[in-house]
Amino acid sequence: MSAIDEETPSLGKSQARPEPKGMVRVFLKYLRPPIGEFHAVCLFVFVGVVASTNVDTLSVAVAHGLAIALLVAVYGGISGGHVNPAVTFGVVIGGRCEVFIGLLYIIFQLLGGVFGAALARMVLTVGYTSTGNVTNVDLYEAIGGGVPQLAEGVTAWNGVFVEAILTFILVLTVLMTAVDQQLSIAPLCIGFAVLVDIIVGGSITGAAMNPARSFGPALVAGIWTNEWIYWIGPILGALFAGGSYRVFLAKSEYRILFKDKSE
Numbered sequence: 001m002s003a004i005d006e007e008t009p010s011l012g013k014s015q016a017r018p019e020p021k022g023m024v025r026v027f028l029k030y031l032r033p034p035i036g037e038f039h040a041v042c043l044f045v046f047v048g049v050v051a052s053t054n055v056d057t058l059s060v061a062v063a064h065g066l067a068i069a070l071l072v073a074v075y076g077g078i079s080g081g082h083v084n085p086a087v088t089f090g091v092v093i094g095g096r097c098e099v100f101i102g103l104l105y106i107i108f109q110l111l112g113g114v115f116g117a118a119l120a121r122m123v124l125t126v127g128y129t130s131t132g133n134v135t136n137v138d139l140y141e142a143i144g145g146g147v148p149q150l151a152e153g154v155t156a157w158n159g160v161f162v163e164a165i166l167t168f169i170l171v172l173t174v175l176m177t178a179v180d181q182q183l184s185i186a187p188l189c190i191g192f193a194v195l196v197d198i199i200v201g202g203s204i205t206g207a208a209m210n211p212a213r214s215f216g217p218a219l220v221a222g223i224w225t226n227e228w229i230y231w232i233g234p235i236l237g238a239l240f241a242g243g244s245y246r247v248f249l250a251k252s253e254y255r256i257l258f259k260d261k262s263e
Contacts, residue, residue, distance in 0.1 A: 069191025113216025145221025163233025
């Protein structure tokens with residue numbers, strides 16, 4: 001079933017059930033799913049910012065990958081477990097989510113990112129007690145608020161290109177494993193996509209692939225350096241992934257070209 005055929009754009013398989021009526025229908029379609037996205041993104045950004053206290057890319061990648069797999073599994077039956085405005089945009093472009101619901105998702109995802117970053121700041125702004133000549137270290141300031149940044153020597157447009165490719169991999173993984181094939185292992189596949197992307201691009205751009213992951217920490221920390229990169233790159237990647245899915249890769253009933261009734 002597609003997202004537009006369900007009361008919520010679930011990424012998993014659904015069972016036939018009676019059509020809800022009245023306020024119950026409004027709640028199930030327009031309120032419960034966005035709230036689920038708010039929760040999921042809040043937790044994801046919190047984990048991501050706190051994980052930034054690790055110095056090695058692999059640890060950060062594993063934390064993000066496992067977190068997204070867990071959150072997609074938990075919230076998949078409520079909202080589809082997008083946990084990312086770029087994923088929502090790609091699913092909308094792919095024709096598997098209503099535009100209005102997609103807009104609701106993005107608003108709640110960005111709010112969730114802000115709350116998650118604020119929680120992380122509250123936890124990390126503790127500092128170390130100074131003894132002798134040891135200087136106090138504020139963990140939150142030490143990681144720059146967990147805001148993704150370009151590595152030294154990486155140009156802005158190279159950053160956009162890297163973020164676009166990484167997001168393309170992530171969004172296409174969501175579309176093909178969770179939306180199109182509705183695989184039970186889709187959360188694991190999505191987690192691996194995030195894991196691989198961060199291992200590949202974490203040392204270059206921070207591998208955000210998620211405007212909520214960059215916007216929330218940037219707003220809370222007041223650090224806006226190159227923030228536009230972490231919007232333009234993921235949007236372009238999601239656009240190409242959603243477009244490729246819609247035109248060429250989707251099942252026949254959702255594909256634009258070369259429809260085959262025998263599929």
